[in-house]
Amino acid sequence: MKTITYKDSGVDIAKADRLIDGLKGRIRSTHNAGVLNMIGGFAALTEVPGSYRNPVLVSSTDGVGTKLKIAFMAGKHDTVGIDLVGMSVNDILTLGAKPLFFLDYYACGKIDENVYPSVVGGVCDGCLQADCALVGGETAEMPSFYKDDEYDLAGFAVGVVEKDSIIDGSTIAAGDAVVGLSSNGLHSNGFSLVRKLFFDVKNYHVDDEVPGIPGKLYEELLKPTRIYVKPVLNVISRYAVKGMAHITGGGLPGNISRIIPDGLATTLRLDPATIPPVFRALMEAGNLGMEEACSTFNMGTGFVLIVNDGDADAVVASLNESGEKAARMGTIEKAADKAKVTIIS
Structure with missing residues (x-):
């Protein structure tokens, strides 16, 4: 045998x-x-x-x-x-x-x-x-x-x-600034919806060139998750960072709300013109409103820091000098009866 x-x-x-x-x-x-x-x-x-x-x-x-x-x-x-x-x-x-x-x-x-x-x-x-x-x-x-x-x-x-x-958000207070760091596209969340919209609804192929999206579709979709370790640790060593959020599943509202203490909230302004093309293409393909899109995708912001208002400009400058694209997105406010994160456009 x-x-x-x-x-x-x-x-x-x-x-x-x-x-x-x-x-x-x-x-x-x-x-x-x-x-x-x-x-x-x-x-x-x-x-x-x-x-x-x-x-x-x-x-x-x-x-x-x-x-x-x-x-x-x-x-x-x-x-x-x-x-x-x-x-x-x-x-x-x-x-x-x-x-x-x-x-x-x-x-x-x-x-x-x-x-x-x-x-x-x-x-x-x-x-x-x-x-x-x-x-x-x-x-x-x-x-x-x-x-x-x-x-x-x-x-x-x-x-x-x-x-x-340890930075756990417990010292976040009204008046603090919300600073966002740009993402490198979709990162690694929302891809079941991405595949549904691009391949089932729009019938695209990974080698297709989609209007508004540079290069072939797979090149955009496979952009790797941006790793923020080095520039953020540099900021932490120099400024009082009170809270941080990695923008993954749940988008901006789902992740930032995890670190904001009760009784506080923030309103983030998202300019539709600055939303990266891949997210606009997904919104069009699925007829997605801003609320649904922001609760599924990072919409161009991959990481968020909450810092003292007086440090915000210096933190943004430090991050930009290190090669990141950072900007102030909003301010922490007192708001007992309001959603912790509201997106307006």
């Missing part, structure tokens, strides 16, 4: 190991002195920097969602790893934490020798942007569970903040 091996069942451990070995140089490029061992062991060892007096670890996990479907359709996989890192490190950044390390989970039906290195290479790129180390992960080849040409991703970030420097 012929021996039936694990490889015969669709799981090629040797191929996965070979691909990981080929990526070790890129992975090592993300490491710093705090990483005590290289990938390949059972677990990763990372030191908490000794400069912290009373360090608190901050953690988050996230994925890329159905944006991956766009990558499958376009055959372009080198940016979704940046998305994976960005979704988690931007979340821990909202508490004032500096990312320390990152782990990834890659699950697929059949590991592809071209796709897998492209995805993990993107994760390395994201870690370099966030100044954190890729210290390990899991690669799971699961035949018949996933389609052979599809995969899913999950990421896990851990950072550190001084206990007395």
Whole structure:
């Protein structure tokens, strides 16, 4: 009787190991002195920097969602790893934490020798942007569970903040300024609606050129999530930042309202002329009103800081000098019987 091996069942451990070995140089490029061992062991060892007096670890996990479907359709996989890192490190950044390390989970039906290195290479790129180390992960080849040409991703970030420097929104007060940082397009949220509107309603193909949107459609949709770690940590080191929000699912109202204390609110003015073209195209395709669009997409703002009114101009200038596009969006007001976030256009 012929021996039936694990490889015969669709799981090629040797191929996965070979691909990981080929990526070790890129992975090592993300490491710093705090990483005590290289990938390949059972677990990763990372030191908490000794400069912290009373360090608190901050953690988050996230994925890329159905944006991956766009990558499958376009055959372009080198940016979704940046998305994976960005979704988690931007979340821990909202508490004032500096990312320390990152782990990834890659699950697929059949590991592809071209796709897998492209995805993990993107994760390395994201870690370099966030100044954190890729210290390990899991690669799971699961035949018949996933389609052979599809995969899913999950990421896990851990950072550190001084206990007395945690930024949780509790000190936000009337008169404070709301500062927004521009997004790099859609980032990683709302893609089930994006696919419905562009591919089912409008019958576009990923290679199409859509009126008003520069380049091919997939190029716009696969723009990676902007990672705000370095410029925002620079601001935190110089100014009293009271609260921060990563604008993901739920849009501006859903995320900013999470950090505004009860009894306070803000009204944000969104000029329709400044809304990036991809969002205007989506609103037209779905006949979406501003309220629905703002509750689903980031509408051009990927991250928000709340600062003292007197610091607002300097904070905006600092962010713009670092290469971001920042602007004041509104002011915190006393409002006991009002929605915490109102968008007007």
